[in-house]
Amino acid sequence: MSASETLTPETLTIDGFKVPIRGERNLLEVIRKAHIELPTFCYHSELSIYGACRLCVVEVEGRGMIAACSTLPEPGMRVRTQTGPVRELRKVNLELLLASGDHDCPTCGKSGSCKLQSLAQRLGVDKVRFNAPRETKPLDTSSHGLVRDPNKCVLCGDCVRVCQEIQGLGVLDFTRRGSQVTVTPAFDKAMADVECVQCGQCAAVCPTGAITVKQDVDAVH
Numbered sequence: 001m002s003a004s005e006t007l008t009p010e011t012l013t014i015d016g017f018k019v020p021i022r023g024e025r026n027l028l029e030v031i032r033k034a035h036i037e038l039p040t041f042c043y044h045s046e047l048s049i050y051g052a053c054r055l056c057v058v059e060v061e062g063r064g065m066i067a068a069c070s071t072l073p074e075p076g077m078r079v080r081t082q083t084g085p086v087r088e089l090r091k092v093n094l095e096l097l098l099a100s101g102d103h104d105c106p107t108c109g110k111s112g113s114c115k116l117q118s119l120a121q122r123l124g125v126d127k128v129r130f131n132a133p134r135e136t137k138p139l140d141t142s143s144h145g146l147v148r149d150p151n152k153c154v155l156c157g158d159c160v161r162v163c164q165e166i167q168g169l170g171v172l173d174f175t176r177r178g179s180q181v182t183v184t185p186a187f188d189k190a191m192a193d194v195e196c197v198q199c200g201q202c203a204a205v206c207p208t209g210a211i212t213v214k215q216d217v218d219a220v221h
Helices: 027-033 084-099 115-123 158-166 201-205 216-220
Strands: 011-014 017-020 057-060 064-067 078-080 146-148 172-175 182-185 211-213
Touching (some): 011 027, 158 201, 201 211
Parallel strands (some): 011 078
16 A cells, blocks of 8 residues: 555534545545435536536635535535525525426426436425526427427536536537527528437436427327
């Protein structure tokens, strides 16, 4: 064993307990190592860090509220994960996600396996105090294997990153700016008109019903 391996690791404090830092790429990984489960929505350990949803927000002494997934762990940090203000901010952030799309669970084919729905139940969010204006966009059913419903998209970027970083295709991307930002194939093309290989990775990581695998019953309808 080398001398470096015998050195006492540097630590930070999470909810009053000292936790060693051993090369984790973000604060979220250190927190989970301490068996403290934080809600996450847009985070996937195999993808680049985006930090869009801010459901993994924690309170760091001297720095205020920050997203754990996009924060590097530093020795001496004092982190609190379950304070009243932290819990309330998570609920507000979840409400904003729910307000950003058409999330009518009883009519959605992903009801029961939807991450957004699951988090709403877990965090006790049963109503939304915000009402974001939005236009109803047409479904894209042109693909042989996928259905894209832009009305359910919450701009988490999971489909964009998995298509670019895992599949190396980049079929989907963010377009437009400001409040008009949307996720779509290039030049607003239909899924059937781009180089999609029907791998289904985008549907697998999509946390809502924005991209789903086409079922046999869809062909009947």
